Amino acid sequence: MKLVTITRSLLRSAAAAALALSVAGCATTPATSEGETTVNDPLEGPNRVVFAVNEAADKVVIRPVTEVYVAVVPDPLRQAVHTFIQNLMSPLYIANHLLQGNFEGAQLATGRFMTNTILGLGGIADVASEAGLPEKPADFGQTLGVWGLGSGPYLVLPLLGPSNVRDAVGYGVDTLGDPFRIWTNGVGQDGLQWGRTGASGVDRRSQVLREIDDLRRNSIDFYATVRSLYAQQRDAAIRGSSAPANPEFPEFPEYNTPAKK
Template sequence: MLRPGFPVASTTVPARSRRRLGLTAAALLGMLALPVLLPAGAHAQDTQPQPPQAAVTPDAPAPDGDGARTEVAEAKTAEARAAIAASQEEDANDPLEGMNRAIFWFNEGVDTVLLRPAAKVYRTVMPDFAQTGIRNVLWNLRSPLTLANKLLQGDWDGAEVATERFLINSTIGLGGLIDVAGDHGLTYEYESFDQTLAVWGVPEGFYLVLPVLGPSTLRDAVGFGVEAYGDPVSRYLSNTHDDWASYTRAGVYAVDLRAQYLDVLDDMKRNSVDYYATMRSLYRQRQNNYIRNGKVDPDQFPSIPDYDSK
């Protein structure tokens, strides 16, 4: 099962647009932020594998050049794969793997019985434009949380973009149904309190799988709890005794998100040697991508042997 979030492009907003909406943005910053603010080297050359030596007898010729090069290439590939596998194992940070695997397969059972069938019906019945509209509304409702996290991270330009998006899409975009702001260059960026904690230097902690919610880390789980409590929209619905609306919002969000990954997850499940480990790796890659806002971190790649090009 999947946690929230979509990869998005980084945002560049013309200064003129920011000035035009600056006053209105500043007014809404305080109003929206208040409810939220309250409540782990390369291998040494001496470890380089030597080309396999053919058994040479007086009557047996040594292998020709092409054969030797092929054997060397295969040896290099095998060692590179071993290095990558070792690095991935070191980076797993999964001390509760036994428990996590049990919860993971429980979640898979829930997904098989409930969520996946619902997502298939949703994708079959709902036309593409309707799915897009629903998704736009859901992400527009998350705009206050995005704004709050932008402010907490000190991302003032991002906060201004989030404010302008919310104002434009909530009005001209008919409550977020139409992404008018996105059509004018104000691209959506997903932000969470987990990302904010990462910006503050809080380590991610060990890997967790949460019942129903799916892959997480200790830091991400804390961030999820903070957002569940501090989301202004959820708090408003709770205070007005419209809890049914909160549950409907969460249910539609889960089904819509699952529908987007139907084919991808089915293919991964069929082709993965270890589906649990694959999902764990992909979750971490996605979270790291969000935290860096799409910028590549060279440290994420494992060290592999450096061979001479001979």
């Protein structure tokens, strides 16, 4: 019954989302002469300002906290945190796969949720992956893209990072329909929701510590690189490819930094 309620809530929100996107002029991303997609970024000036603020917050607070987390917390416990957070998100993944008409994805997400909840001690142990059920998230921004809605202008959101009008609306719908958020609000335990949000942010940042450092060091324009990677990853997800939840960062060669005298 909870899944049905969440699905109906998402469907009711879809009309409002579509209206918001049409008002914002959600055209599909234009194509270059070589057939590659380019990013619609008419707000590049303000976006770069927000990007710079996010970069400062990451360098001063988020990355140092994540480094301590990685150094202090052993790998098995970090994996347990990741699995538990993903398990809490599973009802939303199931609902979005259903809304996309991806019944195989919905079956997979349901299998993971049931396996890890029952056999994985409430989602702490990733028994599902060991049983051959890989992680495949789905969000409402992706759902809107599957329905044929264009991305709209590229956006950089405070702390949340790269996005676009469609995905920002999708994030809002997912937040409103999040069963964990609904439950914590209902029982007056908003602190649990904030705790999960913080843990989720550190968990996601820990997955790409080296990759982001490499991108910063090797990118001529880090803003443009992140923008391109985000657009490619979202486009691949909407096309139904097997792209992972995090962007697939390019590999960079290792450079030996001269020792300071």
